[in-house]
Amino acid sequence: MNNDELEVLVQFVKHQKRVSAGADINRAAESPKYSTLVLEGIACSYKRLAGGGRQIYSFHYPGDFCDLYRYVLPERDKTIAVQALSDCSVATVDYSDIEQLLAGRPKLAQALWRASVMEASILRQRLSNARRGSALQRVADLLCEQLARHEAIGVCSRHVPLSQVDIADAAGLSIVHVNRTIQTLRNLNVLGKTRQAIEVIDRKELGRIAQFNGRYLNMPQLVSNWTVHMEEAEK
Amino acid sequence: MNNDELEVLVQFVKHQKRVSAGADINRAAESPKYSTLVLEGIACSYKRLAGGGRQIYSFHYPGDFCDLYRYVLPERDKTIAVQALSDCSVATVDYSDIEQLLAGRPKLAQALWRASVMEASILRQRLSNARRGSALQRVADLLCEQLARHEAIGVCSRHVPLSQVDIADAAGLSIVHVNRTIQTLRNLNVLGKTRQAIEVIDRKELGRIAQFNGRYLNMPQLVSNWTVHMEEAEK
DNA sequence: CGTGCTGTTGAGGACGATCAATGACGGTGG
DNA sequence: CCACCGTCATTGATCGTCCTCAACAGCACG
Numbered sequence: 001m002n003n004d005e006l007e008v009l010v011q012f013v014k015h016q017k018r019v020s021a022g023a024d025i026n027r028a029a030e031s032p033k034y035s036t037l038v039l040e041g042i043a044c045s046y047k048r049l050a051g052g053g054r055q056i057y058s059f060h061y062p063g064d065f066c067d068l069y070r071y072v073l074p075e076r077d078k079t080i081a082v083q084a085l086s087d088c089s090v091a092t093v094d095y096s097d098i099e100q101l102l103a104g105r106p107k108l109a110q111a112l113w114r115a116s117v118m119e120a121s122i123l124r125q126r127l128s129n130a131r132r133g134s135a136l137q138r139v140a141d142l143l144c145e146q147l148a149r150h151e152a153i154g155v156c157s158r159h160v161p162l163s164q165v166d167i168a169d170a171a172g173l174s175i176v177h178v179n180r181t182i183q184t185l186r187n188l189n190v191l192g193k194t195r196q197a198i199e200v201i202d203r204k205e206l207g208r209i210a211q212f213n214g215r216y217l218n219m220p221q222l223v224s225n226w227t228v229h230m231e232e233a234e235k
Numbered sequence: 236m237n238n239d240e241l242e243v244l245v246q247f248v249k250h251q252k253r254v255s256a257g258a259d260i261n262r263a264a265e266s267p268k269y270s271t272l273v274l275e276g277i278a279c280s281y282k283r284l285a286g287g288g289r290q291i292y293s294f295h296y297p298g299d300f301c302d303l304y305r306y307v308l309p310e311r312d313k314t315i316a317v318q319a320l321s322d323c324s325v326a327t328v329d330y331s332d333i334e335q336l337l338a339g340r341p342k343l344a345q346a347l348w349r350a351s352v353m354e355a356s357i358l359r360q361r362l363s364n365a366r367r368g369s370a371l372q373r374v375a376d377l378l379c380e381q382l383a384r385h386e387a388i389g390v391c392s393r394h395v396p397l398s399q400v401d402i403a404d405a406a407g408l409s410i411v412h413v414n415r416t417i418q419t420l421r422n423l424n425v426l427g428k429t430r431q432a433i434e435v436i437d438r439k440e441l442g443r444i445a446q447f448n449g450r451y452l453n454m455p456q457l458v459s460n461w462t463v464h465m466e467e468a469e470k
Numbered sequence: 471c472g473t474g475c476t477g478t479t480g481a482g483g484a485c486g487a488t489c490a491a492t493g494a495c496g497g498t499g500g
Numbered sequence: 501c502c503a504c505c506g507t508c509a510t511t512g513a514t515c516g517t518c519c520t521c522a523a524c525a526g527c528a529c530g
Contacts (some may be wrong), residue, residue, distance in 0.1 A: 176479090
């Protein structure tokens with residue numbers, strides 16, 4: 001996707017708004033006529049489970065559409081909602097505008113398609129871990145993914161701004177066990193020892209533990225990267 | 236996707252061939268210049284694990300492209316391969332042809348996009364089951380998915396033509412435990428007692444056990460259904 | 471100063487992995 | 501036709517990982 005395509009998209013962004021951490025960006029039952037784009041912060045797609053638990057499916061970073069599947073699938077899965085994990089700033093694009101845009105721009109259409117395929121890639125990876133991997137691997141992999149996606153949008157922080165609860169809900173582990181796993185990682189000098197917030201110290205080792213192969217994530221060129229353009233356009 | 240779009244696609248199908256059960260349709264390292272379409276039989280996307288194990292990600296039924304992600308992603312994940320689970324008949328479509336086709340046909344492009352989103356949907360569902368949920372739920376859900384997909388292509392058999400090994404590799408369970416789980420299902424009179432092959436007797440109960448909500452699978456109108464047209468076109 | 475959320479720690483128990491061995495079946499070659 | 505082999509299905513026993521319940525500490529919030 002080149003900048004020309006981008007600029008076009010930017011013109012159709014509407015209704016920018018802020019959402020504070022923990023609040024829902026999309027409720028499960030809603031069927032809005034627009035898609036939502038994350039501009040700032042981190043959001044997640046999740047589903048409420050029978051017991052009240054939360055299953056996190058995917059994370060949405062700045063530059064990601066977080067509910068494009070609703071646009072594509074005629075009968076949406078109405079049980080999936082989107083929640084802000086940190087304070088977020090989001091914008092919306094009307095379906096009708098998307099439709100018009102895609103009509104004459106095969107490259108833009110393919111870019112969005114690609115984003116969906118990437119999401120599937122990440123899901124495959126997570127599924128792979130859900131199975132064979134130990135809790136250590138799963139948590140490590142999750143952290144690697146977060147770092148990779150941070151870098152993809154130009155932020156090279158060693159901080160992972162997720163709570164242990166978030167990690168547990170995404171990895172499919174109990175909070176207690178996530179906590180113990182993180183302590184193990186701390187004892188291995190892979191994570192920092194600060195209680196609040198997770199800080200990655202030895203990233204190489206983290207990748208080794210996770211058997212993380214970032215190749216399935218080749219996002220820098222793909223999904224994100226237009227955030228900057230977005231932000232500029234709004235000023 | 237309407238029939239007009241279909242007919243166009245059919246014209247570009249090349250190199251039909253047969254693959255016998257257990258053989259690879261795509262090897263992991265290959266980077267072919269075409270995409271493969273399943274015409275008959277059941278295939279799966281899988282990855283070889285360190286210990287020699289096999290992790291099955293998704294199943295491909297007649298009418299599915301099984302490696303379209305290779306076309307969309309510039310840097311493919313070269314560790315995923317496709318294998319025939321039963322005797323299959325497959326055809327290929329060259330990338331160059333796909334490109335030409337999509338250029339002027341936004342609806343066709345969207346149909347393929349939709350297929351990717353659906354695959355992500357299925358992966359989400361499987362992920363959901365991966366760690367939450369007992370082995371009983373996981374196996375039951377897997378069987379429900381197979382039945383649903385069979386129906387999606389017009390086959391209403393109560394037969395699931397997968398071996399227990401296949402189920403184990405897809406559900407992320409050991410073969411031994413899958414076997415015991417299936418026996419439990421048999422004792423609940425949900426599955427037939429024949430040793431060879433799996434026969435679903437009480438489908439309602441199976442769905443209840445799996446807490447299966449087929450709504451995430453709305454494929455009848457989407458992915459498949461063009462198989463019949465394909466077959467006719469080849470004669 | 472309570473209330474709530476996140477993080478931490480302990481103990482017990484269940485589920486499923488692993489190892490090992492056997493039976494049933496189909497195919498292949500002698 | 502039968503012996504041999506490989507794959508799939510089955511069963512038993514042991515063991516480890518991770519869940520559950522329960523309680524408490526730190527911190528931010530009103």
